[in-house]
Amino acid sequence: MAAATVSNKRVILKRYVTGLLSEDDMEVVTVEAPPLDVPTGSKGVVVKNLYVSCDPYMRNRMTHHELPSYIPDFVPGEVLENFGVMKVISSGHLDFKAGDLVWGMTGWEEYTVINNPESLFKINHPELPLSYYTGILGMPGLTAYAGFFDVPKPKKGEYVFISGASGAVGQVVGQLAKITGCYVIGSAGYDEKVNLLKSKFGFDDAFNYKKEQDLEAALRRYFPEGIDIYYENVGGKMLDAVLPNMSLGGRIVACGMISQYNLEQPEGVRNLYYIVTKRLRMEGFHVFDYYDRYYRFEEEMAGYLKEEKVSYVEDVVEGLDTAPAALIRLFTGRSVGKQLVAVARE
Amino acid sequence: MAAATVSNKRVILKRYVTGLLSEDDMEVVTVEAPPLDVPTGSKGVVVKNLYVSCDPYMRNRMTHHELPSYIPDFVPGEVLENFGVMKVISSGHLDFKAGDLVWGMTGWEEYTVINNPESLFKINHPELPLSYYTGILGMPGLTAYAGFFDVPKPKKGEYVFISGASGAVGQVVGQLAKITGCYVIGSAGYDEKVNLLKSKFGFDDAFNYKKEQDLEAALRRYFPEGIDIYYENVGGKMLDAVLPNMSLGGRIVACGMISQYNLEQPEGVRNLYYIVTKRLRMEGFHVFDYYDRYYRFEEEMAGYLKEEKVSYVEDVVEGLDTAPAALIRLFTGRSVGKQLVAVARE
Numbered sequence: 001m002a003a004a005t006v007s008n009k010r011v012i013l014k015r016y017v018t019g020l021l022s023e024d025d026m027e028v029v030t031v032e033a034p035p036l037d038v039p040t041g042s043k044g045v046v047v048k049n050l051y052v053s054c055d056p057y058m059r060n061r062m063t064h065h066e067l068p069s070y071i072p073d074f075v076p077g078e079v080l081e082n083f084g085v086m087k088v089i090s091s092g093h094l095d096f097k098a099g100d101l102v103w104g105m106t107g108w109e110e111y112t113v114i115n116n117p118e119s120l121f122k123i124n125h126p127e128l129p130l131s132y133y134t135g136i137l138g139m140p141g142l143t144a145y146a147g148f149f150d151v152p153k154p155k156k157g158e159y160v161f162i163s164g165a166s167g168a169v170g171q172v173v174g175q176l177a178k179i180t181g182c183y184v185i186g187s188a189g190y191d192e193k194v195n196l197l198k199s200k201f202g203f204d205d206a207f208n209y210k211k212e213q214d215l216e217a218a219l220r221r222y223f224p225e226g227i228d229i230y231y232e233n234v235g236g237k238m239l240d241a242v243l244p245n246m247s248l249g250g251r252i253v254a255c256g257m258i259s260q261y262n263l264e265q266p267e268g269v270r271n272l273y274y275i276v277t278k279r280l281r282m283e284g285f286h287v288f289d290y291y292d293r294y295y296r297f298e299e300e301m302a303g304y305l306k307e308e309k310v311s312y313v314e315d316v317v318e319g320l321d322t323a324p325a326a327l328i329r330l331f332t333g334r335s336v337g338k339q340l341v342a343v344a345r346e
Numbered sequence: 347m348a349a350a351t352v353s354n355k356r357v358i359l360k361r362y363v364t365g366l367l368s369e370d371d372m373e374v375v376t377v378e379a380p381p382l383d384v385p386t387g388s389k390g391v392v393v394k395n396l397y398v399s400c401d402p403y404m405r406n407r408m409t410h411h412e413l414p415s416y417i418p419d420f421v422p423g424e425v426l427e428n429f430g431v432m433k434v435i436s437s438g439h440l441d442f443k444a445g446d447l448v449w450g451m452t453g454w455e456e457y458t459v460i461n462n463p464e465s466l467f468k469i470n471h472p473e474l475p476l477s478y479y480t481g482i483l484g485m486p487g488l489t490a491y492a493g494f495f496d497v498p499k500p501k502k503g504e505y506v507f508i509s510g511a512s513g514a515v516g517q518v519v520g521q522l523a524k525i526t527g528c529y530v531i532g533s534a535g536y537d538e539k540v541n542l543l544k545s546k547f548g549f550d551d552a553f554n555y556k557k558e559q560d561l562e563a564a565l566r567r568y569f570p571e572g573i574d575i576y577y578e579n580v581g582g583k584m585l586d587a588v589l590p591n592m593s594l595g596g597r598i599v600a601c602g603m604i605s606q607y608n609l610e611q612p613e614g615v616r617n618l619y620y621i622v623t624k625r626l627r628m629e630g631f632h633v634f635d636y637y638d639r640y641y642r643f644e645e646e647m648a649g650y651l652k653e654e655k656v657s658y659v660e661d662v663v664e665g666l667d668t669a670p671a672a673l674i675r676l677f678t679g680r681s682v683g684k685q686l687v688a689v690a691r692e
Contacts, residue, residue, distance in 0.1 A: 060623075070594070070623045235618065248416070254621045268614010272581065275600045275630040277406075277416045282628045284621040 008033035010109030011323050013074045017062040020262045021331060025062065026080070026324040033111045038092040044115040045096050047086035051316075052108050053134035054327045054339040055168070058082055059261040070286065080108040084343075085123070085133045093117045101126055103133040108323055110343060121294055125302040135168045135338035136305070136312045139287055142297050143255060144172035146290040151283050152229045152251035156181035159223055161242065164233030164258060165206065166193035166313070167330075168338035173231050174203050175310045182229070185222050187238070189333040196336070200311050215241035226250065234259045236267040243271035243280075252282040262331055313337030354379035356455030357669050359420045363408040366608045367677060371408065372426070372670040379457045384438040390461040391442050393432035397662075398454050399480035400673045400685040401514070404428055405607040416632065426454040430689075431469070431479045439463045447472055449479040454669055456689060467640055471648040481514045481684035482651070482658045485633055488643050489601060490518035492636040497629050498575045498597035502527035505569055507588065510579030510604060511552065512539035512659070513676075514684035519577050520549050521656045528575070531568050533584070535679040542682070546657050561587035572596065580605045582613040589617035589626075598628040608677055659683030 009030045017025045036046050061074045074080060088100040089111070096102070096117055104120035106112045114120065123133055135141060147169070148154060160177045162170045165186025174197065177184045186197045187209045197206035205222060212218040219227070219241055226247030232239060235257025246252070260266045275282060290297075304310040315335045317326045320343055329335045355376045363371045382392050407420045420426060434446040435457070442448070442463055450466035452458045460466065469479055481487060493515070494500060506523045508516045511532025520543065523530045532543045533555045543552035551568060558564040565573070565587055572593030578585060581603025592598070606612045621628060636643075650656040661681045663672040666689055675681045 067590075239618070244413075254618075256622060257619050260619060266616040266619060268616050269618055270612040270614050272585070272600075272615055273603050273606055273612060275628060276602060277630070279630045279632050279635070281630075282621060284623070284625045284627075286625055289625070 006033040006036060006111070007031070008110050009320050010079045010107060011320055012079055013062060013076050015076050016064040016073075017059070019264055021059055021062065021328055023324045023328065026327075028321050028324070034113045036111065037090045038113075040092075042092040042115070043117075044113055045091040045093055045117045045120075046089045047102070047106060047112050047114060048089050049106055049108075049110060049112060049343045050085045050087060050345070051131045051134050052084040052106065052320075052323070052341050052343055053082050053138070053140075053168075054323070054330055054335070054341065055082060055140065056256055056258045056261060056330055058327065059331065081105055082108065083134055083139045085130050085138075086112070086120075091117070096120070101130065103138050108320065108341075110320070121298075124295070124298060128302060128305060131314060131316060131340060131342070132305070132312065134340045135314065136172055136310070137298060137301055140168035140338065141172055141301055142290055142294060143287040144169045144176060145297050145301070146287060146293070147253050147255050147285055148173045148176050148229075148231065150290070151253045151285050154180050154182055154229055158182050158228035159225060159247070160184045160229045160231065161219070161223065161227045162186045162231040162233070163209075163238050163242075164188070164256070165203065166196050166201075166337060167233060167335070169255060170231070170233055171197075171201050171313065171337065172310070174201050175304075177229075178202050178204075179304075179309065190336075193336060196313060200313065202311075209238065216244055219245040229253065231255060232257065236260050236269070240269050240271050243269075243274040243278075246274060246278050246280050249279050250281075252280060254282055254284040258331065315339045316342050318342050352379040352382060352457070353377070354456050355666050356425045356453060357666055358425055359408060359422050361422050362410040362419075363405070365610055367405055367408065367674055369670045369674065372673075374667050374670070380459045382457065383436045384459075386438075388438040388461070389463075390459055391437040391439055391463045391466075392435045393448070393452060393458050393460060394435050395452055395454075395456060395458060395689045396431045396433060396691070397477045397480050398430040398452065398666075398669070398687050398689055399428050399484070399486075399514075400669070400676055400681070400687065401428060401486065402602055402604045402607060402676055404673065405677065427451055428454065429480055429485045431476050431484075432458070432466075437463070442466070447476065449484050454666065454687075456666070467644075470641070470644060474648060474651060477660060477662060477686060477688070478651070478658065480686045481660060482518055482656070483644060483647055486514035486684065487518055487647055488636055488640060489633040490515045490522060491643050491647070492633060492639070493599050493601050493631055494519045494522050494575075494577065496636070497599045497631050500526050500528055500575055504528050504574040505571060505593070506530045506575045506577065507565070507569065507573045508532045508577045508579070509555075509584050509588075510534070510602070511549065512542050512547075512683060513579060513681070515601060516577070516579055517543075517547050517659065517683065518656070520547050521650075523575075524548050524550075525650075525655065536682075539682060542659060546659065548657075555584065562590055565591040575599065577601060578603065582606050582615070586615050586617050589615075589620040589624075592620060592624050592626050595625050596627075598626060600628055600630040604677065661685045662688050664688050 084106040101123040102120040197203040236259040430452040447469040448466040543549040582605040
């Protein structure tokens with residue numbers, strides 16, 4: 001006797017993207033859900049997706065790469081995937097049971113079969129908003145934490161600049177820098193975000209880069225002593241303006257370069273000779289290399305949240321139908337805080 | 347009774363340079379030498395210059411910088427200065443006496459008064475060619491040594507690429523990399539230099555970058571496994587071609603960017619996002635930070651030279667009259683090996 005069929009709404013990639021990402025590059029379709037009970041013998045789990053995250057690196061996976069990149073390209077016609085918060089519906093794996101709350105890589109759809117549940121993280125603080133596990137308690141939070149503490153090894157009193165500062169990563173980096181005793185300035189592209197940085201996240205100062213005629217001069221004004229640590233989220237022109245303003249021996253954490261992801265050809269950065277003359281270190285990193293420290297991080301960050309030492313702002317849209325537009329908001333700068341999609345509120 | 351006057355030929359900067367350095371930017375003049383006996387009470391020394399070095403970074407000092415750079419700009423009308431090999435003629439300093447052979451910063455002239463002789467290094471191996479102290483046993487040698495061993499911390503078996511590989515620094519880096527057990531390829535702009543790299547310096551391979559239509563593809567061919575360490579001497583287009591060819595976790599030592607020094611506006615480097623996706627570290631350094639290790643380095647390198655574990659090629663011109671042309675040869679790529687000027691052969 002066949003089980004009643006369950007439908008599964010999902011967001012697929014329609015085609016490889018060139019230039020600016022548009023809603024037409026994605027499509028919301030409804031298909032039949034996979035069986036909600038894992039097949040006998042499977043060590044996988046079936047999850048119901050509660051929240052899925054919109055993250056800038058997804059754009060990179062929408063371009064076809066001739067050489068393998070650090071993560072596989074998405075495939076036209078197939079469901080998009082990214083980090084999400086999920087409830088386990090059925091499990092063939094000893095470490096998971098129905099009802100468990102987890103976060104990890106999943107599909108942009110209602111139900112997903114996850115064949116390698118070892119990649120999932122348990123949620124140990126369900127008393128905090130579950131959606132936080134797409135952000136401050138998830139991949140972007142660990143990105144901020146590892147990228148700030150592990151890469152540049154910040155010291156009290158250092159001058160820190162963060163671009164894209166109100167985003168999922170930037171807002172956390174700034175607050176961690178304040179906890180460390182650094183002087184912190186952030187940039188963003190809308191006054192609303194600049195105000196958030198100053199009023200809610202406790203940055204020492206912030207500015208709207210779109211209102212600066214001369215970014216290099218603006219940074220010289222904001223950092224007369226120079227920048228010791230630059231947490232790079234945007235790339236391009238901002239990096240060019242930052243380089244001459246770095247202190248001797250300064251460190252640049254290359255976390256992302258969102259300003260470049262939708263360009264057919266990236267902007268050229270001209271001021272790299274400052275890396276020599278100022279003895280700078282510019283370093284990329286991957287959050288994947290830090291997952292073994294996740295649960296320690298989760299405890300620390302959950303503590304900061306409960307003690308209200310750290311604030312957090314999300315931009316939540318409802319339902320997968322709005323997911324493509326939400327992803328695009330990242331690149332137009334319209335997201336205020338961490339952008340995510342609520343797939344189901346249970 | 348006045349001492350007989352001694353003349354002092356010198357090379358002065360005529361004007362701040364924009365664009366391509368030309369002989370007209372410098373002038374060889376003859377003035378009266380300073381008193382060859384140090385004045386009573388002085389703690390300085392007077393030196394006779396034997397060899398002066400031509401180094402690419404000098405071009406940077408010929409441009410007027412609005413903000414202080416890591417080293418002062420040259421001053422129009424005043425003598426150029428750089429590293430040289432000198433004989434002490436008279437000394438007011440306890441550590442030096444007439445006849446001592448030293449190397450350090452001096453003027454592009456016959457006689458120079460050095461008021462801070464603490465900055466000079468004694469020459470402990472006068473049995474080796476004295477001119478080597480402008481290169482492999484001097485600043486460029488220590489640059490190669492510190493920049494290769496200290497910055498990327500190379501391991502046996504790693505793949506190393508060196509641009510500007512036949513120059514004063516590059517030829518030494520390549521040979522140190524071979525001593526370390528690395529696989530080493532270098533690039534240069536003339537076949538004569540490419541041949542030197544392979545036949546004399548023991549590089550595993552070498553190529554003429556000017557003969558490659560597609561530098562990125564050429565590097566993919568030479569490094570099918572990727573580049574673990576890139577020793578950067580040239581910048582610009584070469585850096586753009588290297589970035590996609592780096593291995594995961596690769597290190598870029600930013601030693602110099604000679605291709606950029608004569609440009610009114612540096613070339614834009616577009617492939618910086620690979621720093622994120624490949625978790626690269628790009629790091630500048632200054633040889634000045636390593637001078638406390640100089641004498642240890644001198645012993646090690648003198649040993650390599652005597653045991654013929656390391657070869658060395660110089661491009662020596664005779665006399666200060668030819669010094670401006672010799673400096674320009676660095677930037678036209680015409681120098682074969684370490685470029686220097688013999689001021690006096692005694």
